[in-house]
Amino acid sequence: MNTDPENQATDRPEKVLAATDIDSVRFADEDARRRTEPLLTPEQAPSAWRLVKRNASRSVWRHADGEGVLYFKHFHNPSLAHRLKRLLGRGGGIREMRYSRYLSRRGVPVPQILAVYSSGSAEWLISEGIEPAQPADEWHAERLAAGDHAAIRQATVALARLIGKMHAQGVIHRDLHCGNVLIPEDSPDRPVLMDLHRMSRRRRISRHSRAANLAQLFSDRRLWTTRTQRLRFLKHYLQAAAAEGTLVGWVRLVEPLARRHSRRLNAKRERRIFSSNRYFAPLRVGRWRGHVVLASKRRVPGSQAAGSVFTSQQWQQALADIDGLFTGPGVEVIKDSRSSFVVRRKLRLGETELDVYIKRPRRKHGRRWLADVFRNSRPLRAFYLGHALLARHLHTALPLAALEKRAGRLLLDSVLITEAVTAGDAGNGAKSASLHLNRFLNRYLGDGDDEALPARQRNRLAQQVLWQLGRLLRRLHEEGFAHRDLKASNLLVHWNGSPGHPPAAILVDLDGARQVRRVSARQEFRGLMRLNVSLLECPAVTHAGRLRMLIGYLRRPGMTRVPFKPYWRQLQNWSNRKIRRQIASRQRRQKARRRTQP
Numbered sequence: 001m002n003t004d005p006e007n008q009a010t011d012r013p014e015k016v017l018a019a020t021d022i023d024s025v026r027f028a029d030e031d032a033r034r035r036t037e038p039l040l041t042p043e044q045a046p047s048a049w050r051l052v053k054r055n056a057s058r059s060v061w062r063h064a065d066g067e068g069v070l071y072f073k074h075f076h077n078p079s080l081a082h083r084l085k086r087l088l089g090r091g092g093g094i095r096e097m098r099y100s101r102y103l104s105r106r107g108v109p110v111p112q113i114l115a116v117y118s119s120g121s122a123e124w125l126i127s128e129g130i131e132p133a134q135p136a137d138e139w140h141a142e143r144l145a146a147g148d149h150a151a152i153r154q155a156t157v158a159l160a161r162l163i164g165k166m167h168a169q170g171v172i173h174r175d176l177h178c179g180n181v182l183i184p185e186d187s188p189d190r191p192v193l194m195d196l197h198r199m200s201r202r203r204r205i206s207r208h209s210r211a212a213n214l215a216q217l218f219s220d221r222r223l224w225t226t227r228t229q230r231l232r233f234l235k236h237y238l239q240a241a242a243a244e245g246t247l248v249g250w251v252r253l254v255e256p257l258a259r260r261h262s263r264r265l266n267a268k269r270e271r272r273i274f275s276s277n278r279y280f281a282p283l284r285v286g287r288w289r290g291h292v293v294l295a296s297k298r299r300v301p302g303s304q305a306a307g308s309v310f311t312s313q314q315w316q317q318a319l320a321d322i323d324g325l326f327t328g329p330g331v332e333v334i335k336d337s338r339s340s341f342v343v344r345r346k347l348r349l350g351e352t353e354l355d356v357y358i359k360r361p362r363r364k365h366g367r368r369w370l371a372d373v374f375r376n377s378r379p380l381r382a383f384y385l386g387h388a389l390l391a392r393h394l395h396t397a398l399p400l401a402a403l404e405k406r407a408g409r410l411l412l413d414s415v416l417i418t419e420a421v422t423a424g425d426a427g428n429g430a431k432s433a434s435l436h437l438n439r440f441l442n443r444y445l446g447d448g449d450d451e452a453l454p455a456r457q458r459n460r461l462a463q464q465v466l467w468q469l470g471r472l473l474r475r476l477h478e479e480g481f482a483h484r485d486l487k488a489s490n491l492l493v494h495w496n497g498s499p500g501h502p503p504a505a506i507l508v509d510l511d512g513a514r515q516v517r518r519v520s521a522r523q524e525f526r527g528l529m530r531l532n533v534s535l536l537e538c539p540a541v542t543h544a545g546r547l548r549m550l551i552g553y554l555r556r557p558g559m560t561r562v563p564f565k566p567y568w569r570q571l572q573n574w575s576n577r578k579i580r581r582q583i584a585s586r587q588r589r590q591k592a593r594r595r596t597q598p
Helices: 005-010 013-018 030-040 080-087 092-105 136-146 149-168 207-221 227-241 247-271 312-318 367-371 378-391 437-445 455-478 521-536 543-554 565-596
Strands: 050-054 058-065 068-075 113-118 123-128 133-135 171-173 181-184 199-201 280-285 288-293 332-336 340-349 352-361 399-407 410-419 431-436 481-483 491-495 504-507 513-515
Touching (some): 013 030, 013 123, 030 113, 068 092, 092 113, 092 123, 092 171, 092 199, 133 136, 136 149, 149 171, 149 181, 149 227, 247 378, 280 312, 288 378, 312 340, 378 410, 431 437, 437 491, 455 504, 455 521, 455 543, 521 543
Antiparallel strands (some): 113 123, 171 199, 288 399, 332 340, 340 352, 352 410, 431 491, 481 513, 491 504
């Protein structure tokens, strides 16, 4: 969110309304005029507007009057294209009022637009609030955590009928995702469509256009819905929209379009990582150049920085002496090897103090000096990969900053700062834990440990953790990422201690990860083999547990039976060869160490 005080001061509703020509305001009806016209006079304009949302194109403010809640949406994009649209009567506010009238008369639930003002330089609208209500994505996450599948089923059917009715009226919503659907608290079976300025109307909607519109919604909920729920949605949608074709035919049409939409959306998000926006910013400190995080849209389990907002000035002050970050009181050396130097310390950004890891890579081979001339440094690549994974809802330790120092194109030095996901208070009387994979399994699943859980809860936790490890690797490969160093020390498990909340697997140290066009079968097996070898080193994991990890990797939506035995035999063979190579490598290092000793 943009927190510039100067912009907020000039954008406040009372200032915008005071500069409005009242004669040019369009009201929905006389009742809307009676309710909103007093807000347009400077002496009666309320000063209790509260900012709800702000981005580059519009701001949304909330105000409660005696009759309910009003929302003021100010469209402040100053581009020439938007000014021309306003002059031609096609601005966002005018479109919202037009579609609000059109759809509400045909029984499609939408918010009522009370007043609209549009000119070449300014445009705003006042709408009636729908409260109490929640965005459908937040509502769905809460119901899913509570196990209320009956409410989810009811809302799924209601949303399918809503979209079907909208398409039957010849209207397409070009930004159809659950964040633009409100679920009223008193009537969850009557969802409401929002952001009507993103709609378009056609005389006839083709089958492909309908499927592409549904693909946006499927892409948004793909990770949190089952195949059965999506089929139920399509079944009721076809009935409401009176669309031709079979259910199987529509599934085969929508699902590839949903995958394509996800790829386009992820590519758009990745382009923002190295640009200047409300989440990222370029930074220059002396001869150091790089990129930093201002805010995070994704909530990483156990992360403090994900809920904070920073500024470029705070980063300038924190990174004024980069070499000094590796020395001084409170600095703990975690790793000092030929490949990297890693320390852990506290880093203060404004009023926030973060526990961070600071990593300075080292090059073991001379050929990498030449390769780094033509590519980004390891910290910048890890920074990019970390946020690309977070955009795909894959948990990783939050990369906060990546900087490099060059002489021309020659890379001299580079630094990566990531947040340390640590233990803390879970907020429900339990203690949250973020531990490396094997340590977590030995701590909570071992029989002899004092913190070991009762047998029934221990078995349930083991199933959840090992299944999630398989699913994490499956998702990693599905999204086009290969990891050549996937081992227990590069995986954290975060758990708040509550049986109702399953643990979450978190990736750390992305030096071994890379994005590929297509993950080969060999790369898939190498990832499975390394994860299997790491679990072999953990006494708390049984043969059945490692098999559950494999089945979690192999199982996909719609599969009834997983043919795991051929994969299991091949995985065991690869794991045995890996263990023999590890033993031989350790023996060679021990012999070399003994020869160098006096």
